[in-house]
Amino acid sequence: MLILAHSLTQAHYMTKEEKNKLTSDALRHWYENHQEEYCNFTDLMHDRRGIGFDQVFKTAIMLVPKYEKALLLYLKNDRSEGIEDLEKILTDGGLKDQLALHFRAQMPDCIVPAMLSWLFFGRSFECMVEYGEELIQDGKLNFLLRRLASFNIKTIINRSLTIGARKEEDWVKFVSEMEDMGITPVVTAGVVAKFKSIPTETKVEMKSTSEKKPIPGKEKKRRSLKELLPNSDEYLLGSIDEHIHIKQSGKDLALLYLVLEKSRSLTNTSVVEFHAALEQRYEKKPNIRIPGHRGIQDNLKMLLTPTTITKKSGVEVPCMTFERPEYMFAYNDLVEKLGVQDYAYSC
Known part of the structure; x- marks a missing residue:
């Protein structure tokens, strides 16, 4: 194909x-x-x-x-x-x-x-x-x-x-x-x-x-989702599970990554490791299909692209794409749904 x-x-x-x-x-x-x-x-x-x-x-x-x-x-x-x-x-x-x-x-x-x-x-x-x-x-x-x-x-x-x-x-x-x-x-x-x-x-x-022979199942050790969220508890992980059960596109997961990262709930990690943690957590869930990490990366890049918002006065204000009204509602809704403000950690 x-x-x-x-x-x-x-x-x-x-x-x-x-x-x-x-x-x-x-x-x-x-x-x-x-x-x-x-x-x-x-x-x-x-x-x-x-x-x-x-x-x-x-x-x-x-x-x-x-x-x-x-x-x-x-x-x-x-x-x-x-x-x-x-x-x-x-x-x-x-x-x-x-x-x-x-x-x-x-x-x-x-x-x-x-x-x-x-x-x-x-x-x-x-x-x-x-x-x-x-x-x-x-x-x-x-x-x-x-x-x-x-x-x-x-x-x-x-x-x-x-x-x-x-x-x-x-x-x-x-x-x-x-x-x-x-x-x-x-x-x-x-x-x-x-x-x-x-x-x-x-x-x-x-x-x-x-010349290497690939060994099925032998992959680089990566941290679990729980390890990537140092202050997480069953409530936060359960809320993420519920969210991903109904929203699992690359755009949805990019927004999830952004919310966790901006709230400082997520430890220092890459999209690749975050993606691997999601795959590991949901690999036995038949109704959840995690897209490739490139899809998450592309959507994250889009959400973080600099743009502008035009105020009622006609003045254009610089912002990131995710801060535009059409994205900010979903962003704020996810922040509230997960209660991420309670899980921030200090480096």
Whole structure:
């Protein structure tokens, strides 16, 4: 399923005339003025069930109907390797023009504007590679699908470098981040080890990582949610449980993190560790699905983006996005619901 993401990179190969229809400036304007819609899309793409990639697939076959049958045949053929024929179908089917058209039209429920913004400004390539590494380590998938995921990881990384979307050092940093989270990205590390620009010692380190055998369940020791909330009691933890039971999107969890952090209830920690603590606490709760940490990070970045509020007098006052009226109600409601003022701690 990861191969569906290749349709996104078509936008980077537009001619000068095509780019006039869909410029990076236009995408930047949409991105800056549709943060909530953008973050909702990133939530889908970071969902471990792959529902974001399903949406991309549905969009691809809506724009180029022939793509569906070609992709299904490709997935069933155990001799499949390159994706040139699939890309040719997308190109011949006018995908570039269709993307530009749907971006300009901006019809309700159309994911094209958010999808393109994510490609240009988000962690799109990293997300695709993360998902591929997870597929490879999923023992429930057959060999052909895992081999396909491996092939796609290599293609996505090399494509990101070719079009200038990422630099080699970006992928070195990515491998380090994955290892910090207790994940061994063997395929990615193998690709990075062959980069010409990185130091010899880094190549050796990457080669060593690529030769590791991932051990299921062996992850870096992280603190529990209770440990991240030094003064917490059963009331606070129970209130958080109730809240997450009904509100568990990336935006909801970013707001929760912000409320706990601003009230000084949360100890010094990162979104990655906070996310790991939530996953650990709710892993056996069938009705709770914690989205990927990237979704929380993207939404937190949006909430902390500087903006302004226009007063009745017409004066614009600087503030953070979460301090705007449309967000402040939910923020204050959560503060009151959790009673976080009673759980502040001193460093």
